[in-house]
Amino acid sequence: xxxxxxxxxxxxxxxxxxxxxxxxxxxxxxxxxxxxxxxxxxxxxxxxxxxxxxxxxxxxxxxxxxxxxxxxxxxxxxxxxxxxxxxxxxxxxxxxxxxxxxxxxxxxxxxxxxxxxxxxxxxxxxxxxxxxxxxxxxxxxxxxxxxxxxxxxxxxxxxxxxxxxxxxxxxxxxxxxxxxxxxxxxxxxxxxxxxxxxxxxxxxxxxxxxxxxxxxxxxxxxxxxxxxxxxxxxxxxxxxxxxxxxxxxxxxxxxxxxxxxxxxxxxxxxxxxxxxxxxxxxxxxxxxxxxxxxxxxxxxxxxxxxxxxxxxxxxxxxxxxxxxxxxxxxxxxxxxxxxxxxxxxxxxxxxxxxxxxxxxxxxxxxxxxxxxxxxxxxxxxxxxxxxxxxxxxxxxxxxxxxxxxxxxxxxxxxxxxxxxxxxxxxxxxxxxxxxxxxxxxxxxxxxx
Numbered sequence: 335x336x337x338x339x340x341x342x343x344x345x346x347x348x349x350x351x352x353x354x355x356x357x358x359x360x361x362x363x364x365x366x367x368x369x370x371x372x373x374x375x376x377x378x379x380x381x382x383x384x385x386x387x388x389x390x391x392x393x394x395x396x397x398x399x400x401x402x403x404x405x406x407x408x409x410x411x412x413x414x415x416x417x418x419x420x421x422x423x424x425x426x427x428x429x430x431x432x433x434x435x436x437x438x439x440x441x442x443x444x445x446x447x448x449x450x451x452x453x454x455x456x457x458x459x460x461x462x463x464x465x466x467x468x469x470x471x472x473x474x475x476x477x478x479x480x481x482x483x484x485x486x487x488x489x490x491x492x493x494x495x496x497x498x499x500x501x502x503x504x505x506x507x508x509x510x511x512x513x514x515x516x517x518x519x520x521x522x523x524x525x526x527x528x529x530x531x532x533x534x535x536x537x538x539x540x541x542x543x544x545x546x547x548x549x550x551x552x553x554x555x556x557x558x559x560x561x562x563x564x565x566x567x568x569x570x571x572x573x574x575x576x577x578x579x580x581x582x583x584x585x586x587x588x589x590x591x592x593x594x595x596x597x598x599x600x601x602x603x604x605x606x607x608x609x610x611x612x613x614x615x616x617x618x619x620x621x622x623x624x625x626x627x628x629x630x631x632x633x634x635x636x637x638x639x640x641x642x643x644x645x646x647x648x649x650x651x652x653x654x655x656x657x658x659x660x661x662x663x664x665x666x667x668x669x670x671x672x673x674x675x676x677x678x679x680x681x682x683x684x685x686x687x688x689x690x691x692x693x694x695x696x697x698x699x700x701x702x703x704x705x706x707x708x709x710x711x712x713x714x715x716x717x718x719x720x721x722x723x724x725x726x727x728x729x730x731x732x733x734x735x736x737x738x739x740x741x742x743x744x745x746x747x748x749x750x751x752x753x754x755x756x757x758x759x760x761x762x763x764x765x766x767x768x769x770x771x772x773x774x775x776x777x778x779x780x781x782x
Contacts, residue, residue: 346381349384368449387411390452420515421519423454469756486669487668532756584678597633662676662684686698691709703736
């Protein structure tokens with residue numbers, strides 16, 4: 335048989351992508367990245383893909399069913415029940431029943447988790463129990479297994495960057511817990527991580543942190559997140575406004591995303607009568623604590639001469655919004671991993687000004703397609719923006735660097751190669767696995 339014919343005749347590889355939310359529920363970075371991968375897989379003839387997200391809103395559920403289909407045919411949504419966030423333990427018996435049924439029904443070759451929050455660590459064991467021939471891939475988006483503080487590795491009391499976790503150190507952040515609690519947490523996580531066939535880190539920085547924590551380097555691959563679908567090759571030229579630098583913030587509005595650093599930088603610029611820098615904020619703050627919401631709105635109003643707050647936006651509109659921006663700022667005060675907004679900015683030929691730590695500093699080459707500033711320092715950020723406003727030649731140079739041609743298919747190709755590498759090869763005499771009937775059908779319904 336000619337080479338390649340076997341691949342043409344082979345059945346499609348069956349891949350289930352699982353994320354702790356869904357872009358139509360919460361449009362965060364990991365949701366966008368996982369859904370983009372799912373969409374690209376649907377375009378490949380050699381693959382059959384499904385997506386399973388999560389929600390904590392009971393409005394999506396159905397009586398007696400924890401997994402439903404409120405969106406599209408190949409998309410599922412788990413309505414979270416009894417989930418314990420310290421060890422990532424899922425005590426929801428309905429999920430155990432319905433997720434097993436879903437696995438029996440789909441018989442995936444690959445289950446690619448983009449999170450274990452909401453699903454729980456037990457989900458890995460369910461996969462190996464129901465479809466033992468399937469391989470599990472886990473993309474790590476932050477440091478949740480290492481750090482109980484939202485996986486950010488930022489100290490709870492001072493908000494300082496943490497460089498190394500430990501049972502005693504973690505109990506200092508959470509004095510209501512004992513070092514032994516963190517020992518048991520880590521033991522629980524490591525037990526279920528044994529079911530994972532391959533870990534994926536979207537940045538080398540994140541991979542190094544997990545290798546230091548104990549993951550075997552041979553079990554982790556550094557692969558960038560698959561970029562979102564867009565008008566891609568069309569980069570709208572920056573139409574500069576004489577004497578004005580237009581700076582844009584895009585994404586979740588929270589303390590850790592550095593929004594207060596940006597607002598403080600705006601205050602410094604206003605005090606120094608730097609009227610040629612306009613800061614535009616695009617994002618949603620409504621899922622944050624009430625105290626933060628009140629402080630954010632008060633600060634925006636106080637320093638409003640330099641700030642324009644535009645509110646939440648649809649991710650599909652980000653290209654159009656960035657066309658009116660000269661530079662995108664990413665002021666996160668935690669390590670970050672691979673912010674989607676950096677991909678979006680460079681895709682649109684917009685240079686990035688970002689904090690000088692973690693995956694941000696890795697993704698943005700200072701002096702080539704953006705600039706770095708001292709993490710958490712409003713003064714440092716203000717100085718960088720003042721320098722750009724005073725040096726249009728530098729801005730043009732960075733714009734050319736940001737606009738350089740990038741092969742956005744590389745990340746997808748590397749994911750496909752990984753899938754083929756980890757997929758078990760059945761022997762010629764081995765009969766294909768029989769598809770077991772599900773315990774109960776997964777209901778399909780559409781929400782108008």
